[in-house]
Amino acid sequence: MVSSNSPAAHPVPAPRRFELLTLGDELLLGLTTNGHLTFIGEQLGRRGVQLTRNVTLSDEAAVIAAEFRASWARSDVIITTGGLGPTCDDRTREALAVELGQELVHDPAIEQAIAARFAAIGRPMTPNNLKQAIRFARCDVLPNAHGTAPGLWVEQDGKVLIMLPGPPNELQPMFTEQVIPRLAQRGLLLGREAYVQIRTAGIGESALETKLHPLLAPFGDALNIAWCAHPGSVDCRLSSPDGRLDLEQLEKLAGQCAALLGEDFVCHGHNSLARVCADLLRGREKKIAVAEAATGGLLASALTEVCGACKFFAGGVVCCSNDAKIQLLGVPECLLKQHGAVSAEAAVALATGAAETFGSEYGLAITGTTGAAGSTAPWGGSTENPVGTMYLALHAPRGVWSKRISLPGSRRTTHQRAVNIALDWLRRELVRAPVGVRTPAQAGG
């Protein structure tokens, strides 16, 4: 869902070919999702480089060597992930050493670092860990602050090979803290963000394009525009392919777009809707509580994922039964009997109930019937409320409102979209609430 030939680019010194080799049977067998492609692809994209190709292969030395040979011939940078750990077949390193025409050597400094790490976590070091102290004779070692296998950086024939460990919590900091700066230093990617991003919500890609056209069109080919759609939001990325527009001009233009979009503008950059809501709540010293009768904890979970959630997230209730709604959140039983649990009235009572129960200024509620993953719908559909119908409600100092949404699709997708729509609604209400205005409740307390 990217509508541009190149994702974005300030002038990168020269177009480079980056290939990613992800190694592991667990990827091909579907035991693990290929998160390295997602992470590395995004990180490179931010610096003006689109990954040309990703190949996932089994951990077999001969297969890897053949792929590497073809890739090395046509690429400027090759990144490999996995195949460096203590239980991995060390023929991979041997095979690549042959391809590179390099010797393998034992590095006492790596061994020392591994031993120090085992000492720090208080576990004995098994001998197979010493495999990880083997490196190419001519390469740089990228220290691993979160594990034992270091990364390896090889520069040869005007190309770069970067070998990274498989565990994401080891690979990711190594990539952002060591690999990106090294690549930037060599002019292989930009030393800063490649584009200025405008994140929007509540407006479709084509409507967004139409709306921004009068602002963007006058720049002609001096401006590169890329559109990236996510579930519930669309990004617009502005860059200058030949440097005719500098960063200041791009940022000014992005500011004009934001002003034109009004409340459909979410943020500049890459923050999630939950993170944007969190920042708005913290800035206003307000809290949110949630009640989920359909999304089962997904909304609470999205808010908790933001660091320091306690500061703005008062808590949540996941309630399936009417009893829980009545007892925990004070929803009147007669209301549930008259209107049903999937109704605008119930949603409003849940949102207000959540805010009152947790003592927060804002309350969000989601109730509804959702599509089943298999055969049976958990909260069943009806002619009035077919499967996929949900009611959201927002309780705020200014009032309380509900809205009905109808989302087709699988259960997980429906839940995710409902959570994003709810967060976007909260965001819009928060934007309207000026900073520093105390609610009557706060003034009284």
Place this chain on the structure above:
Amino acid sequence: MVSSNSPAAHPVPAPRRFELLTLGDELLLGLTTNGHLTFIGEQLGRRGVQLTRNVTLSDEAAVIAAEFRASWARSDVIITTGGLGPTCDDRTREALAVELGQELVHDPAIEQAIAARFAAIGRPMTPNNLKQAIRFARCDVLPNAHGTAPGLWVEQDGKVLIMLPGPPNELQPMFTEQVIPRLAQRGLLLGREAYVQIRTAGIGESALETKLHPLLAPFGDALNIAWCAHPGSVDCRLSSPDGRLDLEQLEKLAGQCAALLGEDFVCHGHNSLARVCADLLRGREKKIAVAEAATGGLLASALTEVCGACKFFAGGVVCCSNDAKIQLLGVPECLLKQHGAVSAEAAVALATGAAETFGSEYGLAITGTTGAAGSTAPWGGSTENPVGTMYLALHAPRGVWSKRISLPGSRRTTHQRAVNIALDWLRRELVRAPVGVRTPAQAGG
């Protein structure tokens, strides 16, 4: 994390080479995770085929054509995903038609199906949708029950090309309902599960291997054993590479392994821990409620993901503040003051509070300090309870217990592991509770 050369295999007619071509800039830019690899890899693995290779490429016709040519030369089956939608560049179909030496034709039956789908959802059909009615002259059409672009099935030169639409909710049912049976019919994969799987929890891979060795070793090379580790569980897959052991013998052996493993045995097959707990609860007509002071809704969300969650999941509370713990779950204020919110005592009070509040027989609680994604820990660490320390508690008809766990790693990983450990604990307690025994509470009510 697969420890075997081949993942599993009853005798498949002949070893076949399957390659997967995933198309889309959004994958290379990290906007979307490559879920097709995970899904298709797993589905093929279950039928005795390990995907040989996955290549992710940009939506450019020339690039796709070149990759397809090389892949077609060496493979038996090629599966492509994406590049079939109405907004996609239709040069992809043209380029592949050239490679295959086929003509492209307009198919009135596909057009009719697309028009019918638009009529059903009550939206006007834009002309660009007609692109999707273009197909190769010699191919089968795989109807798309959940979208407009049908799949295409080409058999040529003794090989198969399968082109699937990109949206997962369209691709997945098409794959299981149409592609798998067609492949099985042509002897390209097994018509049934390729292995008998034993899912375990609470035991590491090497300990599991050691424990099962006496049962499995006597079969020598008549038995293929593969080990697959997931976060919090390890699978053992048994198959017969040359058919010397039939399905009945394998299932008998798996049953013996299960008996030997006792409570570390979770299930045969692929059910999640949440699903196994759900089935045990439903079988005993019991319900669970949860209180989360660290995992922020992730445990509730895991339970809600199971179909028909209302039948066994009474509800949950996500509580950050002490006030919420005291008011919603009846945790004594003095207990929190004396022992702190991150303590065995608080966990026990939360688990019992959840069960009592929601009127369920079982209650699970998670409280703790977790590693921060960025710089600040949300619930902070201390010398007594360093970051990563959590207390779990389980309330059951037989009693209430707590345990302290210490999980290093990133915040998201820590949360996920804590949820799995909690669910496994619940599972063990449920296994001990015989079916059909009513609790005192039920007998009294």
